[in-house]
Amino acid sequence: MAFERPAALSSCADVAVVILNWNGAPFLRQFLPGVLAHSEGATVFVADNASTDDSVALVRREFPQVRVILNSGNLGFCEGYNQALAQLGPEFRYYVLLNSDVEVTPGWLGPQRALLEQNPLAAACQPKIRQYSAGATERQQFEYAGAGGGYLDQLGYPFCRGRLFDTLETDTGQYNDPRPVAWATGACLLVRAEAWHALGGLEPAFFAHMEEIDLCWRLQNAGWQVWYYGGCAVFHVGGGTLHKSNPRKTYLNFRNGLALVYKNTHSAELPGVLLLRLGLDWVAALRLLLQGNSADFRAILRAHWHFLRKLSYWRWRRREQPVKRLSSELAGVYQGSLVWAYFGQGKRKFSELPANKLM
Template sequence: MVILNWNGAHFLRRFLPGVLTHADGARVIVADNASTDDSVELLAREFPSVELLLLDRNFGFCEGYNQALAQIDSAFYVLLNSDVEVTLGWLRPLRSLLEASPRIAAVQPKILAHADPTYFEYAGAGGGYLDRLAYPFCRGRFFDTLEKDQGQYDDSRPVAWASGACFMVRKTAWRALGGLEPAFFAHMEEIDFCWRLWNAGHEVWYHGISAVHHVGGGTLPKTNPRKTYLNFRNGLAMLYKNAAPSELLASMFQRLVLDGVAGIRFLLGGQFADFWAVLRAHFSFYGKFGYWQQQRRAARPRLTVAARPGVYDGSLVWAYFAKGRRKFSELGLR
């Protein structure tokens, strides 16, 4: 289990005891992204059994994990956020699924809200999905609308993506794909990685028998222009990198239109910093277009919307805002 930490001493103090209690024999490693708080001192003083891997600067979420996992040899890695509380028996179902099914490269548990575990949590919920324009959503979470956990997603199934808050991944697949996209820095990196897994012939799953509780917003709060920038830039780049050749032009055009609509909504709502973040996101994408072309060639996209599990062949934006769909069951997906 690898926890990437940056100035998260308060989370380490709060949640590491449970991680160690329920480690089920796994190594527990904290990769520190050049924290400036007392994280390193805390680990040495209060958690001497935890392995500490020191990075010489803050590489961000994506490259931080790439740097850390390159130095760790294990058949499986668990990427675990520092603000996650694990539960009794959570690890074994994930490991058993990967051991039993060589085609499965990554799997996430059920992710519930730490503040109220009767509800699903924003970052992962009951498994990650995409609509045809690559807008992410989850079973149990549409935009900021969360479902109550009533056992409706206590299953295991293939999904479009596994949550970066907590997922287990096969080392061979991780290294074959080069890990997370370093240019993303943070946000939507796990979705891009899982889409590349599918394009490479692997599978990504959700396992609802395993459950963890996630605080969320530990790095950036939900309403933050920096997060707006990263989500819009990375979402656009992810779609360009991974969409099937036959669907690329139409998908990109529609995505650009909807991004423009979102920008106008920010402007009319007086959210000027978020409006500017959308503009900067697009300027950044166009400015690095040559790089994204190289990444698209490396990803070798091939799977259409119809061929990828966990994809809604429609617009979630339209379903949510125009049709009032608030639950996964209302989309007609199985």
């Protein structure tokens, strides 16, 4: 479906921009002014996960126009947003999940809302995500979490236009086109409130990491679309909560990655996909061990053990979503193995993947 930016954009008065915060006072002081200046009539909230720094006092003192939501504890990303958005009224038809370490730009919000307004099947959208940096060269690079729109391969491995594994491309306008994708980043996610509540929000057991991929996969299984809009960009610091080499993040990514495919994959594809994922996870674990990274090796072992220990829970969550679609029926799925394309064939850019395998 084609989308053209309208000549005039209506107010975003029905949009709630919600920033989840935990001990992030420096980021709030740095980036909240831009959010307030460039959010085109939206209401800005800070949902606080029981911070122990002066985040709440800072917002109330320096940004009195921002509404504060006090969550009941440090609930993590998933349940933190679930609890916060449950408190918003029906006047908000759209929610933005915005990381506290994101610098927005003029016009970042209106066109995305217009896209969802023009396409009733579109439930979620993200802008272009580039690196936040003081250096001009680095700011031209795509950022790891979202880049030019999220994709999956046939085994459920996530990647982006502009980012294959840890290889980042420079933004030269090659991914400016709006298009349906498999997933949109949780760093800056515009989502239709109706769809959010129909699906029950984010998976609470994920705590953090891959939760937006799970949500977007469920949206597609339910018949909605997920979009990327490259006509506007935001800049993401990244790693503001956990550095990518942190064993805790390794644990969450591997555990949630298995749960992601188990919950959402079509029954005809699930046995093969799950078996291959388990095998490739072991290859990754052994590689880390041989490199001397015993902490991440142990994190993967824990991830597998905890996934299997909670298999009855994941089975229940899978049954709650009766409709599953074949990978060939989903937007943004690469009909091949990204692991093989990247490590076996040396493909480092999205444009190097065979176009006939990209849905």
